[in-house]
Amino acid sequence: MIKDASVMDRPVNQPPLARRLRLIGPAALVSIIAIAAFTPSILRWYRSEASIDVSRIRIAEVVRGDLVREFSVEGRIVAAFHPTSFSPARGIVSINVTAGQVVNEGDILARVSSPELGSFMAQEETTLNSLQSRDDRLRLEARQNRAENEQQVDLGRVELAATKRSLERAESLYKLGLTNEIDLEAARDSVVVASLKLNQAEQRVEFGSEILRFELDNAGQQVERQRLVVDELERRVEALTIRAPVAGLVSRLHVDDRQAVNTNDPLITVVDLSAYEVEIAIAETYSSAINPGTEAVVSKDGIEYAAEVLSISPEVEGSRVKSRVIFTGATPDGLKQNQRVTARLILETKPDVLKVARGPFLEDGAGRIAYVINNGSAVKRPIKTGSTSISEVEILSGLGVGDRIIVSDIARFEDAENVLLR
Secondary structure (H helix, E strand, C coil), X not given: CCCCCHHHCCCCCCCCHHHHHHHHHHHHHHHHHHHHHHHHHHHHHHHCCEEECHHHCCEEECEEEXXXXXXXXXXXXXXXXXXXXXXXXXXXXXXXXXXXXXXXXXXXXXXXXXXXXXXXXXXXXHHHHHHHHHHHHHHHHHHHHHHHHHHHHHHHHHHHHHHHHHHHHHHHHHHHCCCCHHHHHHHHHHHHHHHHHHHHHHHHHHHHHHXXXXXXXXXXXXXXXXXXXXXXXXXXXXXXXXXCCCCEEEEEECCCCCEEECCCCEEEEEEECCCEXXXXXXXXXXXXXXXXXXXEEEEECCEEEEEEEEEECCCCECCEEEEEEEECCCCCCCCCCCCEEEEEEEEEEEEEEEEEECCHHHHHCCCCEEEEEECCEEEEEECEEEEECCCEEEEEEXXXXXXXEECCCCHHHCCCCEEEEC
């Protein structure tokens, strides 16, 4: 029977102290190195109030450069010129084109048949012919009356010359004593009477010429007035043929073929394909900063085109203000009516400023705080921001060139002073 295990024991010689230290040394050194390596991480973990996965945040670097203060709006392409033709008179319209048809300037679009206007023109032409005939008759009468009056003047001159010769004979005979004084006085009276008749005949010629000239001028004015009436009616009749005011595309037919129309009813709208504008709707908050001439950039198919604001509406509709933008340089190819495009309106350009990419951090922190990346942690720092653009924000204080901050949502940090980045 075995009482215990003492019979199996054997003495072991214990190594000296130096040897034991040598055996312990490498393990301790490894432990010390490991502790030194993990101490910063342990300290960051200890000081951190929150932690987040790096893949869930967006980081941007603070840089120096120009900040363009702008905002983006959606717009649609509209033709700068899209005149609508109206009916010049009441009648029946005949349409010669279809919607979407390409036309040249001067092409016939439609014709309006107006019997009323045609009858009125015929009446006025008859009146013009009557007045023209009256004017011609007055001119003939004027020549006839002038000839008759001039004839009377000629006769008066002949009669005066005859009486003067009779007076000379009477005076000669009176000196010879062959006639009496009564015959001499009668001869003298005959000369006076003939002179008066000649004077009256000359005055009749002058007065008759003035009267005839007045009548002819009046008749000529009546003829000219009536001719203007007829010319206007001819213009109105010519306007019954509706022609394309510009080269472009028939965008809309306001009436059907053979439809009865009234004066000034819209008929056809033609879109000028050579000049386009962009119609945009600006938020009411930005409208006070936009004026005609404000610089703009229109984007189509990834290409930007220089433009500027042409006009801005004086009224607000649904918290929006309508505006028109025109191209100042090259015009994009292949534009179509009502095509959607994007426009950027440039309000201000600030050169050489500190800036960083814009993100939700700006709204979450009200532009007063930012989380700066430092050795695997995000440290909250007070900042001050200035102007903002679509993609960037100006940094006035609190950050420097090269600082990297979290520009994504920071509301999840719940105002923590230090956030561990995993």
